[in-house]
Amino acid sequence: MTTADSPARALPRTSENLLLHETGExxxxxxxxxxxxxxxxxxxxxxxxxxxxxEFVSLLGPSGCGKTTLLRILAGLEDSTDGTVSFDGKDVSRVPTNKRDIGMVFQSYSLFPHLRVLDNTAFGLRRRGIGAREAAKRAQDALELVGLGHLADRFPHQLSGGQQQRVALARALVTEPRVLLLDEPLSALDAKVRVQLRDEIRRIQLRLGITTVFVTHDQEEALAVSDRIAVMSAGRIEQIGTPGELYERPSSPEVAAFVGLSSVVPAVSDGAVARVWGLELPLLRPVDAGAVEIFVRPENVRLVTTAVPGIDATVQESTFLGSFRRTLVRTSDGEMITLQHPVGEAITYDDVVRVSIDPVPVLARVAS
Known part of the structure; x- marks a missing residue:
């Protein structure tokens, strides 16, 4: 049953697939x-x-921030120097990986090349002593879940990269694990397949209601699928929150710079308001009065006429992105600013324009 504290499912369960029917909350x-x-x-x-x-939680951060190490500790593949890992209140810090009841999908598909897709999927069940007939049935159910039931008799080399990763996902899910761990599972795939499989993973996770931890350095992936995101930097969690919270109310310059696209603009602050280009912008968090740098999202920068407070700028480049354009300009102060605007506002290299900033709250840091 879905409650106010549990995520809603994209689709209802059915009794046709035992994997869906028997999964816990x-x-x-x-x-x-x-x-x-x-x-x-x-x-x-x-x-x-x-x-x-x-819950679906992503660990997001640049290479070397500690996100994969944290996932490996959660999986039992690494021992922590200090601290505890608990499932449903029970300390599993010293429980071996194969006793933690987890499913894990890696960047590499790690399929057995000599086994057919069905046997690859059923491998974990057979290792647990499940009979051949039941294991085959449950493996087929898992393959149907990821949309590959019709390919059960093929070998891995006969599949595309995206299909192989779907098999790896089915293999992780077939044992009905308590927790699903995903370690950059999409990074080896091309862009279109990544988006398709990303959305499929989220759809399946919602149907199963399985607690999931997803490691990625790709902010778009994390923003698209997560209930919450933990942004990591230098071995610490800088901020954890919903995608909207991280994007609209970053807690630090590091989060603002990493999540989404921002331009850094010099301004002057009185502690609560930043003044720039004749504008006054409220601050998300107070800073010391004086010279500051503010983080401005491209969708909050707009083209204006000379009647509106702003600054003149020269177009450096403008990129067509389908439903909008993203344009880089150099202001008369020498600052590089990115703005996002309708495709009907056609501007090209070296055009002189005027830009302004919407009066939305911004994050500021004391200028170095």
Whole structure:
């Protein structure tokens, strides 16, 4: 049953597929004070993270921020130096990976080349002592779930990269794990297939109601599929929140710079308001009075006439993106600013325009 505290499913369950029919409501996951050291180098600094049953949480950050190490600790593939991992309140920090009841999908497909798709999918069930007939039935159900039931008799080399990753996902789901872990599973795929499989993973996760942790460095992926996103930097969680919260109310310059696209514009602050180009912009968070830099989203920069407060600028490039254009300009102050505008506002290289900023709250940092 869906409650106010649990995510709604995209589609109802049916009794036709036993995998869907028998799946539970998800598992509570808690990471408390996770520290990881490799020799004298500390890569995780006391990370805390609570994940609700059935929630889809992404760990987002640049390479080297610690997100994959944190996922491996959650999976039991690495031991933490300090801290605990709990499932439904039970400490599993020293429980082996094969006893944690998790499903994991890696960047590489890791399929057995000599086994057919059905046998690859059923492999985990057979290792658990499930009979051949039942394992085949459940594997077929899992393949139907990912849209590959008709390819059960093929070998991995006869599949595309996207199809192979779907098989890897079916193999992870077929054992009905308590938690699903995804370690950059889409990074080896081309752009169109990535979007298709990304959306498919989210649809399946909602149908199963399975608690899921997804590691990615791609902000678009994280924003598109997550209930919440934990933005990581240098072994710490900078901010965790819904995609909307992170995009509209970043807690730090690091989050503002990493999530979404922003231009950094010099301004002057009185502590609560930033003044720039004859405009006054409210600040998301107070800063010390004086010279600051504000983070401005491209959709909040617009082309205006000389009657509106703003600044003159010269077009450096303009890119057609289907339903809108994204244009880079150099202001008369020498700053590079990106704006997003309707395709009907056609401007080209070296055009002189005037730009302004919508009066929305912005994040500021003291100028260095």
């Amino acid at each position: 998800g598992t509570t996951v808690q990471l408390a004070g996770i520290v990881k050291e490799f020799g004298a180098t500390r890569v995780l600094h006391g990370v805390d993270l609570d994940i609700a049953p059935g």
